[in-house]
Amino acid sequence: MKFFLDTAVIDEIEEAASWGVLSGVTTNPTLYLRAGGTLAGFHDHLKRICDIVDGPVSGETVGLERAEIVREGEELAAIAPNLVVKVPTMPEGLAATKTLKEKGIDVNMTLCFTVSQALLAARSGARYVSPFIGRFDDISEHGIGHLGDVIKALSNYDFGHPVEVITASVRHPYHVVAAAELGADIATVPFSVLEKLVRHPLTDRGLESFLSDWEKVKNA
Ligand code: G3P
Numbered sequence: 001m002k003f004f005l006d007t008a009v010i011d012e013i014e015e016a017a018s019w020g021v022l023s024g025v026t027t028n029p030t031l032y033l034r035a036g037g038t039l040a041g042f043h044d045h046l047k048r049i050c051d052i053v054d055g056p057v058s059g060e061t062v063g064l065e066r067a068e069i070v071r072e073g074e075e076l077a078a079i080a081p082n083l084v085v086k087v088p089t090m091p092e093g094l095a096a097t098k099t100l101k102e103k104g105i106d107v108n109m110t111l112c113f114t115v116s117q118a119l120l121a122a123r124s125g126a127r128y129v130s131p132f133i134g135r136f137d138d139i140s141e142h143g144i145g146h147l148g149d150v151i152k153a154l155s156n157y158d159f160g161h162p163v164e165v166i167t168a169s170v171r172h173p174y175h176v177v178a179a180a181e182l183g184a185d186i187a188t189v190p191f192s193v194l195e196k197l198v199r200h201p202l203t204d205r206g207l208e209s210f211l212s213d214w215e216k217v218k219n220a
Contacts, residue, residue: 001176001179001180001184001185001186001187002023002024002055002185002186002187003016003021003022003023003186003187003188003189003194004022004023004024004025004026004055004056004166004186004187004188004189005022005024005025005026005188005189005190005191005194006025006026006027006031006168006170006188006189006190007025007027007031007035007190007191008027008031008032008034008035008037008045008049009034009035009191010035010045010048010049010052012191013025013049013052013053014052015191016191016194017052017053017054019198021194022053022054022055023054023055023186024053024055024056024057024058024186024188025049025053025055025056025057025058025188026057026058026086026108026130026166026168026188027046027049027057027058027059027060027086028060028086028110029060029062032045043075043076043079046059046076046079046080046083047079047080050079050080050082050083051080053082054082055082056082056083056084056106056108056128057080057082057083057084058083058084058085058086058108058110058128059076059079059083059084059085059086060086060087060110061073061076061085061086061087061088061096064090064092065092066092066093066095066096066099069087069092069093069096070096070099070100070103072085073085073087073096073100073105073107074100074103074105077100077105084106084107084108084127084128085100085105085106085107085108086107086108086109086110086130087100087107087108087109087110087126088109088110088111089109089110089111089112089113089117089120089121093109094120094121094124095124097109097121097124097125097126098124098125100125101124101125101126101127101161102125106127106128107125107126107127107128108126108127108128108129108130108166109121109124109126109128109129109130110130110168111130111132112129112130112131112132112150113131113132113135113136113146114146114150115149115150115153118131118150118153118154118165119153119154119157122154122157122159122163123159125161126163127161127162127163127164128163128164128165128166128186129150129154129163129164129165129166130165130166130167130168130188131146131147131150131165131166131167131168132168132169133146133147133167133168133169133170133171133175133179134169134170134171134172134175135169137171143169143175144175144178144179144182147165147167147178147179147182147184148182150165151165151182151183151184155183164185164186165184165185165186166184166185166186166187166188167179167184167186167187167188168188170187170188170189170190170193171190171193172193172196173193173196173197175187175193176189176193176197
């Protein structure tokens with residue numbers, strides 16, 4: 001499984017990249033706002049992220065009509081070679097994805113919840129399909145169950161181009177573990193979840209005991 005960070009915070013991206021585990025980044029307008037973003041600084045901020053990350057960086061379009069989405073997508077794709085255009089799953093989004101794909105621009109189709117949406121996204125030319133997990137849990141549905149359905153359905157077909165599943169709307173470490181067991185290609189996670197994935201109380205306890213014994217060795 002590849003790990004992406006779902007953030008627009010530069011410090012978090014630099015830290016995860018320094019661990020050698022960062023394969024990509026996904027952003028959206030909410031995350032950019034949370035990172036203190038301004039409209040004027042949007043493209044420069046994405047460029048900074050693209051320079052740090054050795055892998056795809058998703059920048060989201062906000063247009064609702066196909067020509068607008070394509071125009072925004074072209075502008076975003078011009079920022080850096082590793083910029084992937086994030087497009088919402090909707091009819092106008094499918095049409096824009098088809099056009100962007102024809103122009104050689106990779107699309108990450110987001111806000112994807114169902115098998116039918118994922119199949120259509122892949123068929124329209126999306127390079128990445130992002131099923132959301134946590135938002136299903138929020139409405140008392142089984143997000144991981146839906147993810148499993150999407151992975152299984154997509155694996156039945158050859159879309160004529162590579163399609164990778166990005167597990168999105170990840171809120172807990174167990175979402176990542178379950179997604180890996182289902183064979184999801186990628187999980188995009190907040191930095192807080194990435195930190196929880198690496199830590200374990202038994203590791204902390206083991207380290208504490210090794211360090212205390214090493215003190216005894218030094219003093220013997
Ligand atoms: O990658 C999409 C993600 O940012 C959405 O997460 O927690 O808002 O459902 P959330």
